[in-house]
Amino acid sequence: MPKKHRFMHFLGCIIPHRYPSIQKAAELVFEDLGMDLLDMEGATCCPAPGVFGSFDRVTWASIAARNVTIAEQANANVTTGCNGCFASLWDADYELKHDEELRKAVNESLAEIGREFKGTIEVTHYVDALYSYAGLDAIKKRVTRPFTGVRMALHPGCHWMRPKNIKKKDDSERPHIFRDICEAAGAEYVPYKDELICCGAGGAVRTADVKTALDFTKQKFDSLEAVGGADIIVTPCPFCELQLDLGQVEIQKHFEAEYHYDIMHVVELLALAFGHEPEEFGLTTHLQYQMRKNEPNWEQLGIEVKKADDATVTE
Amino acid sequence: MTSAEQEDFHLIDEVDTEFVDMIKNTGGPNIQSCYQCGTCSGSCPAGSRTNYLVRGIIRKALLGLKEEVISGQELWFCTTCYTCTDRCPQDVKPTDVIKAIRNVAVAEGYMLEPHQKVAQKVLEAGHAVPLDKESWEKLREKVGLPPVPPNASSHPEAIEDIKKIAKKTGFDKLVADKEE
Ligand code: SF4
Ligand code: SF4
Numbered sequence: 001m002p003k004k005h006r007f008m009h010f011l012g013c014i015i016p017h018r019y020p021s022i023q024k025a026a027e028l029v030f031e032d033l034g035m036d037l038l039d040m041e042g043a044t045c046c047p048a049p050g051v052f053g054s055f056d057r058v059t060w061a062s063i064a065a066r067n068v069t070i071a072e073q074a075n076a077n078v079t080t081g082c083n084g085c086f087a088s089l090w091d092a093d094y095e096l097k098h099d100e101e102l103r104k105a106v107n108e109s110l111a112e113i114g115r116e117f118k119g120t121i122e123v124t125h126y127v128d129a130l131y132s133y134a135g136l137d138a139i140k141k142r143v144t145r146p147f148t149g150v151r152m153a154l155h156p157g158c159h160w161m162r163p164k165n166i167k168k169k170d171d172s173e174r175p176h177i178f179r180d181i182c183e184a185a186g187a188e189y190v191p192y193k194d195e196l197i198c199c200g201a202g203g204a205v206r207t208a209d210v211k212t213a214l215d216f217t218k219q220k221f222d223s224l225e226a227v228g229g230a231d232i233i234v235t236p237c238p239f240c241e242l243q244l245d246l247g248q249v250e251i252q253k254h255f256e257a258e259y260h261y262d263i264m265h266v267v268e269l270l271a272l273a274f275g276h277e278p279e280e281f282g283l284t285t286h287l288q289y290q291m292r293k294n295e296p297n298w299e300q301l302g303i304e305v306k307k308a309d310d311a312t313v314t315e
Numbered sequence: 316m317t318s319a320e321q322e323d324f325h326l327i328d329e330v331d332t333e334f335v336d337m338i339k340n341t342g343g344p345n346i347q348s349c350y351q352c353g354t355c356s357g358s359c360p361a362g363s364r365t366n367y368l369v370r371g372i373i374r375k376a377l378l379g380l381k382e383e384v385i386s387g388q389e390l391w392f393c394t395t396c397y398t399c400t401d402r403c404p405q406d407v408k409p410t411d412v413i414k415a416i417r418n419v420a421v422a423e424g425y426m427l428e429p430h431q432k433v434a435q436k437v438l439e440a441g442h443a444v445p446l447d448k449e450s451w452e453k454l455r456e457k458v459g460l461p462p463v464p465p466n467a468s469s470h471p472e473a474i475e476d477i478k479k480i481a482k483k484t485g486f487d488k489l490v491a492d493k494e495e
Contacts, residue, residue, distance in 0.1 A: 011464055011465075011466055013442040013443050013444035013445070014444055016446070016455070016460075016464035016466060016468075017442065017444050017445065017446045017451055017464075017468070018444060018451065018454075020454055020455040020458045020460050021458045023458075023460060023464070024458045024459055024460055039465040040465065040466070041465050041470065042465075042466070042467065042470035042472065042473040042476075043465075043466045043467070043473070044437070044441040044442065044466065044467040044473050044474070044476075044477055045437045045441060045442045045443045045444075045467070047437050047443065048433060048437070048443040049395065050394075050395055051430050051433045051434055051443065052434065052437070053395075053414050054391075054414050054417035054418065054421070054430075055417070055418065055421045055426070055430070055434060055486070055489070055490070056418060056421065056422075056484060056486050056489060057341060057342050057414075057415075057418055058484050059480065059481060059484040059486040062480045062483075062484060063437075063477060063480060066476060066477075066480065087395075108483070109480045109483040109484055110480070112479045112480065112482075112483045113476040113479050113480065158394075158395070158396040158397055158398075159395075159397070162396070162397035162398070162400065162401055163397045163400045163401055163408070163410070164401050165401070165406075172397075172398075172401050173401070196398075197360045197396070197398075198360055198394045198396035198398075200360075200394060201394070202394040202395050202396065203391075203393050203394035203395035203396070204391065204430055204433075205361070205391070205392060205393070205394045207427075207429045207430055207433055208391045208392075208427050208429055208430065209391075209392070212364065212365060212392060213394075215364050216360055216364070216394070219360075219364075280459065281458055281459070282454075282457050282458030282459065285454050285457055285458055290454075
């Protein structure tokens with residue numbers, strides 16, 4: 001039997017603390033595809049690349065490196081479902097492997113806590129695990145509930161594939177990998193002009209000025225409306241998901257505009273396509289539904305469900 | 316001299332000849348390759364809706380107009396989407412240059428309060444977005460997960476590690492509330 005792929009599962013902040021359905025869906029999907037996710041005990045914030053990377057490069061790289069050393073000790077590659085965490089962990093790992101001076105400074109701070117960055121593992125994103133480790137064929141074989149006829153727009157986000165010359169993942173002007181994975185779920189891909197622009201949340205902009213951040217998001221929705229809208233928007237990032245999902249509620253407050261898009265992380269899309277029921281990973285816990293006290297548009301998604309129970313978060 | 320040029324003229328503040336070197340040493344080594352083509356600004360989703368102009372900031376930085384560049388609030392509108400970096404014909408890596416300039420700004424005391432709060436949260440809880448309410452634990456239980464994840468939320472020693480790192484790099488002082 002071929003060796004099972006195993007990854008240290010880096011959760012970050014948004015997935016485990018705000019969109020836990022993504023964590024649960026990832027566990028289901030990785031198991032279905034025969035890949036192990038190991039708990040990364042004591043991992044912290046990646047740390048938030050926009051704020052920490054903008055504040056102090058050495059501190060940013062040191063905290064990220066501490067997280068990487070947890071995986072080094074387990075001798076397993078890291079995987080994360082967040083573009084932001086990926087930006088911190090992958091970039092720090094890369095810079096530490098290529099910049100002697102930074103590595104020296106970082107290892108001086110890590111010495112304070114009895115750790116050392118060795119550079120022995122790789123940092124991956126769920127997108128890599130799905131595409132390069134499991135493979136499209138294995139994903140397609142596992143699909144038992146294809147999203148046939150569902151109009152699917154994509155929001156790939158930025159930090160998995162950019163900067164393209166360093167990450168060498170995909171052509172960031174004409175990416176296909178994320179789309180290939182999502183299309184394996186059987187939905188109909190809907191292109192729209194602003195598919196590749198940023199959701200607006202990154203770089204510490206959402207924290208500094210939520211209205212400006214939402215203005216990016218609104219542009220994306222309007223661009224999608226211009227081609228007739230979609231039944232679902234899929235993203236590989238929980239921060240983008242928060243911005244697109246909860247963002248709809250916030251846009252309604254800040255602008256005179258109302259949108260109703262169901263937003264899913266790619267592992268949530270695949271969990272459903274693999275035949276899991278929405279309540280197995282709590283799809284209805286998305287903050288949009290909690291705030292609006294509503295549910296996904298099951299009919300449009302082609303999913304039959306029993307009545308889901310009431311909201312947990314009241315804010 | 317026309318009046319418009321005169322107006323531009325008095326915007327110029329003290330020239331700091333070390334500013335470019337500071338940027339080069341803080342993660343923006345290619346800044347001097349910029350030939351001001353404007354591809355970055357033309358690609359920039361932040362520039363299309365705010366007064367943030369990445370080409371202009373790089374120009375001013377190259378001229379040594381440090382104070383003007385680091386004190387501008389618009390410096391914080393870049394979402395670090397890296398579109399400019401992928402398109403810059405000179406490999407300036409404008410995103411990294413902006414992050415380096417932000418590092419200089421923060422070192423000189425220009426930081427926005429909400430960002431300071433986020434940084435403080437990481438030092439207190441180990442997470443920028445912490446598990447700070449019971450309702451978040453309930454949400455986790457509702458999706459079939461244990462109420463507390465195996466990250467710093469259940470590992471106080473991890474938070475101690477972060478504090479030690481921040482003390483070593485001086486980050487704790489950098490983001491501490493300033494005494495009135
Ligand atoms: S795209 Fe590059 S060379 Fe052109 S103005 Fe921007 S930073 Fe300078
Ligand atoms: S990385 Fe920043 S400066 Fe560059 S295009 Fe994106 S928002 Fe604009």
